[in-house]
Amino acid sequence: MSDGALLEVRDLSVVFDGFRAIDGIDLTVQHGELRFLIGPNGAGKTTLVDVITGLTKPATGTVRFEGADLVGRKEHEIVRMGVGRTFQTSVVFEKLTVVENLDLAASFRRPLWSLIRRRRGVSDAVAAAMEITGLDVLAERPAGVLSHGQRQWLEIGMLIAQGPRLLLLDEPVAGMSADERSRTGQLLTEIAKDHTVIVIEHDMEFLRRYASQVTVLHEGKVLTEGSVDEVRADPLVQEVYLGR
Ligand code: ADP
Numbered sequence: 001m002s003d004g005a006l007l008e009v010r011d012l013s014v015v016f017d018g019f020r021a022i023d024g025i026d027l028t029v030q031h032g033e034l035r036f037l038i039g040p041n042g043a044g045k046t047t048l049v050d051v052i053t054g055l056t057k058p059a060t061g062t063v064r065f066e067g068a069d070l071v072g073r074k075e076h077e078i079v080r081m082g083v084g085r086t087f088q089t090s091v092v093f094e095k096l097t098v099v100e101n102l103d104l105a106a107s108f109r110r111p112l113w114s115l116i117r118r119r120r121g122v123s124d125a126v127a128a129a130m131e132i133t134g135l136d137v138l139a140e141r142p143a144g145v146l147s148h149g150q151r152q153w154l155e156i157g158m159l160i161a162q163g164p165r166l167l168l169l170d171e172p173v174a175g176m177s178a179d180e181r182s183r184t185g186q187l188l189t190e191i192a193k194d195h196t197v198i199v200i201e202h203d204m205e206f207l208r209r210y211a212s213q214v215t216v217l218h219e220g221k222v223l224t225e226g227s228v229d230e231v232r233a234d235p236l237v238q239e240v241y242l243g244r
Pocket of ligand 1: 039047
């Protein structure tokens with residue numbers, strides 16, 4: 001494994017009914033990176049995240065996380081190993097409060113004895129998740145009354161409460177106002193100080209402001225990697241996005 005690499009994907013292929021959705025992808029993500037994954041619809045971004053998190057089995061290849069191969073492991077085992085993701089569909093329980101949702105998420109990582117013993121106050125993991133997302137002021141509100149942006153932050157908070165070392169976020173700013181986008185950008189920057197984060201995102205303006213490293217996927221392959229300016233200047237990327 002390369003020095004400092006948290007995640008190493010090698011020669012990954014995924015085949016659906018004879019169709020190669022992922023076609024020989026190599027991807028290395030270092031500790032502490034905030035990596036953005038972009039690419040047109042159908043490029044294979046979600047499928048790649050699905051393989052990393054154990055939802056989809058690859059036809060070939062390895063996915064090493066802290067040196068351990070994730071291929072063939074069950075989703076819950078991968079969560080326990082320290083890999084968390086958000087989905088495009090919400091996983092928030094509307095009738096539970098913000099803190100109850102966070103507490104429930106944290107319990108997936110907690111040993112059983114601590115669930116029995118601990119009923120007073122919130123755990124450190126929940127307190128940390130509330131602080132970083134700024135949800136502490138909404139702790140006792142039912143999740144059902146949150147705005148779209150607040151709900152997205154709650155979902156990110158629920159991930160953090162599980163104590164992952166790698167977070168995979170699927171379009172975290174989709175449908176957000178300009179204000180919510182910049183708060184989310186600051187949140188991701190803050191999270192990346194202690195975690196490694198991979199974000200699927202289409203919004204170029206958001207990337208320009210917050211992305212350090214970008215990987216561009218196209219037709220199941222890595223088209224190019226680099227800084228936002230580098231990938232935007234790449235003639236192949238311009239051809240794929242703009243048809244030039
Ligand atoms: P992206 O997230 O970049 O839009 P996806 O990973 O969702 O792309 O899809 C990559 C390709 O694989 C697309 O052509 C899609 O239609 C196909 N695909 C994804 N999931 C399945 C599936 N379960 N069965 C068949 N084809 C699929």
